[in-house]
Amino acid sequence: MRYASIVASVILSALALLGNLGVAEAQSDCKTLVKASPFGPDDQVGATNRITPAVTKAAAAEIQTGAVIPMAFNLVDGVPLFGTRFTKTILTSASLVPGGEYGKNKLTYMEDTYLSQSHVGTHIDGMGHIGIMDCYYNQTPMGKFVTQNSIKKLGLENLKTFATRGVIIDMVKVFQDAGKLKTNPACRTPCLDGGTVITEADIQAGLKMYNVTLREGDAVFLHTGWGDLFTQFPAQNATYNKAEPGIGKTAAQWLADQKVVLVGTDTWAVEVIPSEDAMEAFPVHALLLTDNGIHIVENVRTDLIAAEAASSKRASFFLSMTVPKAMGTTGTFINIEAIR
Amino acid sequence: MPGTGFAECNRAPALHMKRRHFLLAILAVASSARAANEEVRRFRVAFANLNEELATSIEGLGFSGVEIRRSFELASRSLPLDMMYYDNGGDAEKALVNAADAVSRKVDLLIEYNSDTAANAEIGRQLKTAGIPVLAINHAIPGAPLYTADHLAAGRIAGQTLGQFAKQNWSDRTPVVVILGDVADPSPSVAARIQGVTEGLRQELPNVPPILLDSAGHSVRAEGVLAKFLGTQTRRKVLVATLDDASALAAKSAVETAGRTSDCVIVSQGASRIVHGGASEKKEIDPANRGSIILGSVAYYFDRYGYEVLPIAMQMLRGEQVPAQTRTNHVLISARNVFREYPPYDMN
Numbered sequence: 001m002r003y004a005s006i007v008a009s010v011i012l013s014a015l016a017l018l019g020n021l022g023v024a025e026a027q028s029d030c031k032t033l034v035k036a037s038p039f040g041p042d043d044q045v046g047a048t049n050r051i052t053p054a055v056t057k058a059a060a061a062e063i064q065t066g067a068v069i070p071m072a073f074n075l076v077d078g079v080p081l082f083g084t085r086f087t088k089t090i091l092t093s094a095s096l097v098p099g100g101e102y103g104k105n106k107l108t109y110m111e112d113t114y115l116s117q118s119h120v121g122t123h124i125d126g127m128g129h130i131g132i133m134d135c136y137y138n139q140t141p142m143g144k145f146v147t148q149n150s151i152k153k154l155g156l157e158n159l160k161t162f163a164t165r166g167v168i169i170d171m172v173k174v175f176q177d178a179g180k181l182k183t184n185p186a187c188r189t190p191c192l193d194g195g196t197v198i199t200e201a202d203i204q205a206g207l208k209m210y211n212v213t214l215r216e217g218d219a220v221f222l223h224t225g226w227g228d229l230f231t232q233f234p235a236q237n238a239t240y241n242k243a244e245p246g247i248g249k250t251a252a253q254w255l256a257d258q259k260v261v262l263v264g265t266d267t268w269a270v271e272v273i274p275s276e277d278a279m280e281a282f283p284v285h286a287l288l289l290t291d292n293g294i295h296i297v298e299n300v301r302t303d304l305i306a307a308e309a310a311s312s313k314r315a316s317f318f319l320s321m322t323v324p325k326a327m328g329t330t331g332t333f334i335n336i337e338a339i340r
Numbered sequence: 341m342p343g344t345g346f347a348e349c350n351r352a353p354a355l356h357m358k359r360r361h362f363l364l365a366i367l368a369v370a371s372s373a374r375a376a377n378e379e380v381r382r383f384r385v386a387f388a389n390l391n392e393e394l395a396t397s398i399e400g401l402g403f404s405g406v407e408i409r410r411s412f413e414l415a416s417r418s419l420p421l422d423m424m425y426y427d428n429g430g431d432a433e434k435a436l437v438n439a440a441d442a443v444s445r446k447v448d449l450l451i452e453y454n455s456d457t458a459a460n461a462e463i464g465r466q467l468k469t470a471g472i473p474v475l476a477i478n479h480a481i482p483g484a485p486l487y488t489a490d491h492l493a494a495g496r497i498a499g500q501t502l503g504q505f506a507k508q509n510w511s512d513r514t515p516v517v518v519i520l521g522d523v524a525d526p527s528p529s530v531a532a533r534i535q536g537v538t539e540g541l542r543q544e545l546p547n548v549p550p551i552l553l554d555s556a557g558h559s560v561r562a563e564g565v566l567a568k569f570l571g572t573q574t575r576r577k578v579l580v581a582t583l584d585d586a587s588a589l590a591a592k593s594a595v596e597t598a599g600r601t602s603d604c605v606i607v608s609q610g611a612s613r614i615v616h617g618g619a620s621e622k623k624e625i626d627p628a629n630r631g632s633i634i635l636g637s638v639a640y641y642f643d644r645y646g647y648e649v650l651p652i653a654m655q656m657l658r659g660e661q662v663p664a665q666t667r668t669n670h671v672l673i674s675a676r677n678v679f680r681e682y683p684p685y686d687m688n
Contacts, residue, residue, distance in 0.1 A: 082686045083620020197417050241686065248418070273685050276418050278411075278647050281683030 030135035035291040037138035044153060046127050046137060046293025047261040048160035055217035059165035062318040063339050069305045069317070071221070071336035073230060075121035079299075080230055080237040080268065087116035087333075119331045124262075124323055125296040128154040128330040130285045137293050150328025157325045159295075164217050164261060166319035166338055169206035170306045171198055171245070172225045178205070183225070186239045188232070189303070191225025194243025197272045198222065200254040203247070210315035219262040219319045220255060222247070223302035227266025230299060246272040252284040256292040263288060264297030264336075297321075297336070305338045312340075382420045383449065383657045385650075386442040387412050390453040390477075391430035399478065399489065399529055400522060400557065402585045402612030403642035408453070415646030419654060432456035439463040443470045449653055452484070453477035473656050477649065478529075485656070487649050490667040491529045494638045495536020495581075496543075497672050498607040501635055502579040503544020505605055516576045517541055517550040520566055520591055521583025521609075522557035530583060533609060537581045555587055563590035563597075570598045580606040585615045588634050589624065601633055608637035611673040611681075618686035625678050636674035639681060 037043040073079065075087060094100055095108040102108070119125065127137035128151040134143035137154055145152040172190050175181035184193045192198070203222075207214065214220065229240040244267040247255070252271070255263055263270055271284030288294040309315045317338035326332055390398060392405035409425055416423050424447065426438035435454040442450050443466060450467055452474055454460055464481040467474045474484040506515045519537055522530065538550055553569055555562035562582070570578065578600070582588040588608035595604045608615065615637050617623040624634050641648065648668070655662045673681055 082618075083622075085620075195414055195417070269685070274414055275683075275685075278414070278644050279681075279683065281679075281685065 029133075030139040030141050033132040033135040034137070034139045037293060039138075039293075041138070043138050043293075044127070044155075044158040045160055046158075047259070047295065048162065049293075050217040050259055050261050051161055051164045052217070055165075056161065056163045059163065059217075059318050062165055062316050065340050067308075067340040068320070069308055069338040069340065071301050071305055071338055072122035072334065073227075073299055073301050075333055078234045078237075079121055080233055080240045081117070081120060082241060085117045085120065087114075087120045089114055089116075116333075118326075118329055118333065119298075121333045122299045122301065122336060123297070123331055123333045124156075125285070125289060125298070126154065126156045126159070126330045126332075127289055127293055127295075128156075128328075130282065130289045132286055132290060135290075137290055147328075151330065152328065155326075155328040156323055156330075156332060157327045159323050162219065162262065162319055162321045162323070164219055164319055165215070166219045166221060166305075166317045167207075167212055167214065168221045168223060168302065168305045168309050168315050168317070168338070169203055170209065170223045170309060170315075171202060171206060172223060172306070173209060173310070174202050174206045177209075178202075184229075184239070186232070186236050187225055187228045189225055189228050191228055192245035194226075194239075194245060195272065195274055196224075196245035197248045197276060198224070198246060198251055199248060200251045203251055203254065207315075210309060210313055212315045214255075214258040214260060216259040218258070218260045219264070219321075220260045221297075221300055221302055221305070222263070222265045222270075223306035224266055225303075227299070227302060230266070241268060244269060244273045246270055247284055248272055248276050249283050249287060252287045256288060256294055260294060262295045262297055264300040264302075266300050266302040268298050270296045270298060297334070300336060308338075308340065314340075382422055383654075384422050384424065384445070384447045385416075385449045385451065385653055385657075386424040386426060386438075386445070386447040387451040388426040388428050388435060388438045388442070388453060390428055390455065392427040393429065396430060397584070398642055399640070400525060400527075400584055401610035401640055401642065402614055403610070403640070407613075407643045408645050410646075411643050412451075412646035412650065415644075415650045419650055421650065421654075428454050430455075432459035435459050436462060439466060443467065443472060447472060449473050449475065449657055451475045451477065451649060451653060452481060453479070455479045475649065475653055475656060477645065485652065485662045486665045487645075487652060488665060488667055489529070489640050490670060491532035492536040492539075493667070494609060494640065494670040495533040495538075496540035497536075497638045497670055498581050498609060499537040499540020499542070500544055501540075501607045501672055502537075502581060502605065503541045503548075505635060506577065506579055507544055510577045513577050514548065515545070515579050516573055517545070517548050517579045517581070518553050518566070518569060519550045519581045519583065520553045520562055521555055521587045523552040523554045523583065524556065533583055541579075541581075550581065555590075559586040559590040562587040563594045566591050566594040567598060570594065570600055570604075576603070578604040580604060582606060582608045584608065585610045585612045585637055588615065588637065592624070592632075592634055595633060604633055606634045607672070608634060609640070611637040611639035611641075613643075616673060616678050616682055618684035619679070620684075620686045625673055625675060627675050627679060630675040632675065636672045639671050639673045641668055 039049045090113040093110045136142040140153055182193045183190050224245045226244055229236040317340050320337040320339050389405045389409050394404050428435040436459055460481045464483055474481055476484045476486045478488050480486050553565045580591050585608050588606050591606050616625040652662050
């Protein structure tokens with residue numbers, strides 16, 4: 001009996017060890033594929049951890065005139081989207097029908113039903129949006145946390161505030177000044193052409209133009225002029241979606257090294273399309289979101305704030321942007337404003 | 341005195357060492373300056389393209405010359421190259437004129453894609469005289485390294501794929517095999533593709549020689565020819581190797597019209613954009629269409645030539661040795677790997 005129990009315990013131990021090895025292997029896969037978060041093994045917040053009260057207070061100093069510059073496009077049927085994606089609203093307005101009013105004060109009401117993909121119009125990519133295989137931000141094995149309807153980790157509800165300093169970098173001016181602007185004929189105003197790689201040097205030139213230095217917790221926006229095609233919807237949707245100027249991997253890494261919390265552009269993917277390496281899919285998305293928890297904001301209206309920066313020679317502003325606490329979602333359309 | 345001598349002897353090496361350090365420092369500065377120069381050195385490279393007429397299918401595989409040129413534009417973005425582009429227009433005389441122009445502009449290297457053997461020999465001679473290195477694409481130029489598609493290997497992949505499918509799924513039947521497309525095209529590349537399919541099939545199904553069905557390069561004709569053939573093979577399983585993707589789609593249509601989708605499978609050559617696309621395009625070869633009777637298409641990557649060829653050009657410009665011949669690594673593109681081989685970017 002004793003011998004049998006020893007054998008049994010040895011077998012059980014071996015099985016337990018094998019089981020542990022299996023778990024260890026699964027975890028080590030994500031550790032190989034994705035960087036660990038600097039904010040700890042349980043972090044689901046990402047780069048917004050960097051927006052501390054001190055960062056927000058310092059950003060508040062950017063508000064000097066109170067002028068508010070819109071930085072989002074109207075979300076309306078017909079804007080550039082891919083494939084069968086759509087954004088529609090259905091209006092409930094039954095009480096406006098004569099006789100449908102409520103009470104003797106004849107109150108009426110309306111509300112909307114949104115039928116929309118979340119990554120439409122000016123929108124934020126959450127950390128549940130992009131991974132390498134099933135490994136997402138902070139080495140999260142996302143396969144364990146997905147259901148048919150939502151994600152159980154890394155949803156937008158985890159994000160902290162975006163009350164921080166915004167910095168606009170005018171890439172059109174940088175390329176014009178460098179004499180290398182190759183525009184697209186469909187753009188009505190100067191734009192960088194699709195496929196143009198924005199490098200670290202270009203970004204630094206843009207910062208130098210307005211004598212601004214990035215600091216931890218900043219939200220960075222790049223004006224490429226490509227957004228002019230967005231405003232021409234639906235006529236230029238195909239051109240807008242076919243390619244885009246954007247940052248390459250080295251520029252993305254440089255921005256990550258500056259510990260920014262967000263990168264936004266007036267394009268649909270922030271990064272250069274086609275990619276520098278034809279065999280890679282959205283490498284900048286993976287670098288910013290998956291490896292660094294830095295959010296990506298797409299289809300940003302940058303022309304107004306770029307013009308404002310050019311006229312005032314000041315590229316920084318207080319960022320007004322909030323993200324709904326939509327649990328378990330990977331992204332959402334948002335509104336952005338620059339407060340000066 | 342001996343002491344002095346000793347001292348001098350000691351001092352002399354010290355001075356010598358200082359001089360040596362000084363010289364080494366100068367050398368280091370000079371070499372770092374040279375390295376810096378090398379880092380910023382840009383090269384002028386000309387690419388003379390086969391034919392940029394949109395109606396022209398490059399090597400009969402469904403790609404346009406514009407796609408090839410675009411791949412060079414994209415691949416050169418991250419390289420220290422100032423590119424110049426020529427369109428040979430499928431014309432040997434024009435290719436000679438373009439090469440002469442590249443010589444007059446003193447380019448650092450010419451990438452030549454021209455199918456005329458005699459013109460290529462003359463271009464090779466002229467460039468050699470001018471001391472300008474040449475890199476040939478798909479058609480050899482004497483003395484120049486060659487980047488080329490491997491039609492034989494690509495054909496083998498198709499033949500093996502069809503044969504393996506038959507062995508796995510129709511092991512109790514002897515299928516009939518057809519090669520459909522512009523089989524009468526006299527170009528060596530088409531002959532190599534046919535030979536490759538035949539060899540690949542023979543590896544899997546030794547006793548099933550393929551039947552050639554000639555479409556004369558027209559997809560409508562391809563559909564008709566196959567439809568007629570299927571009518572003669574009502575009880576047979578049919579393996580179809582097409583020589584291009586347009587023929588594959590035509591073949592699929594013929595099979596569907598004949599109600600024979602459970603009897604036929606197709607493997608194609610080219611993997612052009614007409615059979616695959618982005619995440620939202622839902623084309624024939626797509627992860628969402630795993631049940632297609634088009635099992636796949638062998639990739640030739642004409643739309644990536646720039647990414648393949650320019651690194652070789654860079655090696656040549658740096659004075660490094662390059663292989664006499666570099667061949668495309670052909671891969672079967674199927675629903676399983678299409679988005680790995682061609683990452684889609686139509687999503688946001």
